[in-house]
Amino acid sequence: MARRGQRQPGATRQAARRRRPADDADGLIQVLARAVREVEAAVERGAVRPSVRTKFQVVALLVREERSRVNRDASASDTYRSEQLRRLDGIATILAKTAARDTSLLGLLAEDAVISEAATSLKREMLLAAGLEPPREEAAPRQPATPADPPARRVVPQTVVSRQLANPFLAPDFSAAPSRPPRPGRLASWELIGPLLRSFERASASASKSLPEPISLHAANGLELMPHQARLIASAAAGHRTFLLADEPGLGKTAQALLAARAANAYPLLVVVPNVVKTNWARESGLWTPKKVATVVQGDGETVDGFADIVIVNYEVLDRHVGWLGDLGFRGMVVDEAHFIKNKKSQRSRNVLQLSERIRTRTPRPLLMALTGTPLINDIEDFTAIWEFLGWIDEAGPRAELMESLEETDLTPADPAFSAAARACVIDLGIVRRRKVDVAADIPARRIADLPVELDGAVGRSIRDAERELAERLVSRYHSALETRTAGSVVDGIDHDLVRRVAGWERADQDNAKTGENVFTLVRRIGRAKAGLAADYAAQLVHSVGKVVFFARHIEVMDTAEELFTERGIRFSSIRGDQTARKRQQNIDAFMNDPDVSIAVCSLLTAGVGLNLQVASNVVLAELSWTNAEQTQAIDRVHRIGQDDPVTAWRIIAAQTIDTKIAELIDAKAGLAARALDGSDDELSASADMQLEALVALLTNALSA
Known part of the structure; x- marks a missing residue:
């Protein structure tokens, strides 16, 4: 106006x-x-x-x-x-x-x-x-007469049909589902959603439910839980069934959700996630609940295991699968990055709310968990869709459990004490929020978290084809060397010495190769393919934790990331090797001092040393390094003197590619360095040696197949 x-x-x-x-x-x-x-x-x-x-x-x-x-x-x-x-x-x-x-x-x-x-x-x-110009009324454009929109395309995977036909005892029993409308009381005539939301606007105390002491800190496969994780699982084991888990990123929300489902026996379990973390959820389920079978819904679901205990689906394809997912008989549902459903008019929000309502009306006391480090993006109303998913409220007002708690306060919104009491009632339903600084004694001061991503579509197929061609070339070269060898002992099985020599020849020839893929160009292509997914994750982190440092090796990856941040209105500083010293320092100062500059987009080769960026505590490594030292130097731009918070480095890894093996090699080098005395030359190996090891691994795997 x-x-x-x-x-x-x-x-x-x-x-x-x-x-x-x-x-x-x-x-x-x-x-x-x-x-x-x-x-x-x-x-x-x-x-x-x-x-x-x-x-x-x-x-x-x-x-x-x-x-x-x-x-x-x-x-x-x-x-x-x-x-x-x-x-x-x-x-x-x-x-x-x-x-x-x-x-x-x-x-x-x-x-x-x-x-x-x-x-x-x-x-x-x-x-x-008031002296303001009201908005002009705009006439709605006339719509041409068109037939009604066709219904959304729905699919039912064949394996799901097989599950339904295989055994009548697998059919879900919905007869025990409770129906508890709120009992009329003193607050029945009050509008309560507004006061409930406002009670969270000016509170000074932490919004986190009191949790019981953990029964054990041990999980499957000898894995050990952090105390804050074990407390939430103990709460689920004690019978609590709804959680808004708003822990900061890096505190293990995925593990908590999976183990809470196990404690509550909430199987089959539906997990709805962003596409970028879908593969990671499958990997984490295998790690934390190895006795439960997880399946990932891809596209139309041709590869879905209809008998799986855990079904993982991303928001983007959920509309195709709402029908059969609603009929499968889930006893639990987890929504990751739950702030994605804040707009109740969006298709993704409607799909999620439809499924949660169906589960609640058919399953007695299902486990419902909303995971997000940032439940509020724009304003306090962002809570409403999450609360509705959890079954705490509906469009009309509080549901039975919350309404009973509010009635027990003997207060109304007209009473000054109502706000604090109402907020406590909502928190007790299951809001759990822990910050890194609150559990610093429970977590490492510096942590690397791998985030596998799937390279879908033509780009992903092209990369996998190129990797297969490289492996076939190595195998052919290996067999040719075997046939022409005239001296040396004969080795049963794989001749690992020869494998290493063949890998060395390939590495020496890669600079002179006129055609075909080599390991260096292949990894560069993988970096380009991951760029958008890595940038998307960095953008999500900004909303959760504030400032983020984004590292990439190649200019094209930095360009892709900066285009995405620009499209989303996220301000960033670009720190590259082709900048003047003055321009570079201006960009560093902007990131360090301007609260509106959220991301520093840094070249791994030129910004990995000599910078102090400890205003952030989260790092995204969009591309892998060729040495552990290079990776460590990048993380240490944030993890250094002056850093008050624990640091998490999120390493983006392309699943089912050589990227995975390179990450393992980097970690192996890190293990050697940790065991060596200061001054050891273990970390002085050249990047070419890492390329050699990657080729050795690729050839060995191909010969073993």
């Missing part, structure tokens, strides 16, 4: 409303304050005519819009923002007390409440009275 008479030619409605002088906002609040007092007085007199109801609704709409504008205004000072929100809260409090006198007004606050022509006209008048 802008002042009348000052609207710039061609300015959009959004641009006009984005920047308003403080006196404009003050004028609107004054108009709203007068109007709400008029409504309050009319309700006290019992004179609630249609015009009063209209004014009540318009004031509520404008308060909601102004609150959202103030929260989004990056140019406003903290003092100004706090003052404006305080004044708006005062108006909202009067609205709440007024609605408590006449509960019929509450229906005007619903999201689907009809906005009448009289309300639209009054809203315009109030904006004009």
Whole structure:
């Protein structure tokens, strides 16, 4: 909105409303304050005519819009923002007390409440009275007559049909599912979703449920849990069944979810995840729950194991599989990166909510877990879809369990103590939030976490074909050497000395090769293919943990990442080798000092040394190094003196490619270095040696196949 008479030619409605002088906002609040007092007085007199109801609704709409504008205004000072929100809260409090006198007004606050022509006209008048230009009404474009949209394409994998036909005892029994509508009570006539959300806006205490002491710190295969992980699993074992697990990234939410499902015997278990972490979930399930079979839904589900205990599906293909997933009889459901469903109008949100509702109505006390390091992206309303998935609320208000807890407080939203009590009721349903700094004694100060990603489509097939051709060339060269060898002992099985010599010949020839793939160009292609997935993960981390350092070896990977960050409106600093010293320092300073610069995009070769970037505690390694020393140097840009938080390096690895073997080789070198005395030359091996070892591994695997 802008002042009348000052609207710039061609300015959009959004641009006009984005920047308003403080006196404009003050004028609107004054108009709203007068109007709400008029409504309050009319309700006290019992004179609630249609015009009063209209004014009540318009004031509520404008308060909601102004609150959202103030929260989004990056140019406003903290003092100004706090003052404006305080004044708006005062108006909202009067609205709440007024609605408590006449509960019929509450229906005007619903999201689907009809906005009448009289309300639209009054809203315009109030904006004009405040000295603001209301948005112009735009006529809806006429839609050509077209047939109705076809229904979404649904599929049922053949193995799922086989499961349904194989054994009648596998059919889910829905007869025991409870039906517990909330009992009418003192709060039945109150609008409660708004007060519940607001109770989280200004709280000072941590929002985390009290968890029991762990029974054991040991998991499958001799793996040991961190105490904070074991506490959540103990809670599931004790019978708790809904969790909003909002631990910071790097604290093992995946392991907690898988082991909580085991403790609750919540099988079959449905896991809905972003595509970038789908493969990692399958790997982690094999690690933490090895006796449970996991299957990953790809495309139309041709490779799905219909008899699996854990079904992993990504948001992007969920719409094709909603039908059979809803009928499989899941006893538990996990939603990873749950902030993805914050927009309840999106298809992904509707699919997730549909499945959770189906599970709740068919399964007694299912395990429902929402995992996210950042449940709130834009504003407090982002909680609603997650709470609805967990079954704490529905569109009308709190469900039975939460409503009973609220009734037991003996308070109403008109009571000053209601906010703290209501917040405690919601937290007790299962909000669990731990920060790295809170559990620093439980985790390593420096940690490398591998994140496998699938290279799908034509690019992935091309890379796998190129790797296969390289392996076949090595095998052919090996057999030719065997046939022409005239001296030396004969070795049963694989001649590993010859394998190493063949790998050495290949490495020596790769610079002169005119055609065909060599290990260096293959790894570079893999880096390009991973670039978008790595950048996407870095963008997700920004919302969870703040500043992130993104490392890549090649310019094209950095370019791809920066294009994605630009598209998403994420500000970044680029630190490259072709910059002047002055420009490079400017970019470093921007990342270190400007709170709006969220990511440092760094060249692994030129920014891996000599930089202090400890303002961040998370590093994304988009491409693998050829030496462990190079990788360590990059991580140490963040993990250094002045760093107050534990550091996590997220290493993006292309599954089912040579990338995996290279990561293992780097880790083996790290193990040698850890065992060596300071000054050992174990870490002085050239990158060419790592290429040699990768070729040896590739040839050995091909000969063993």
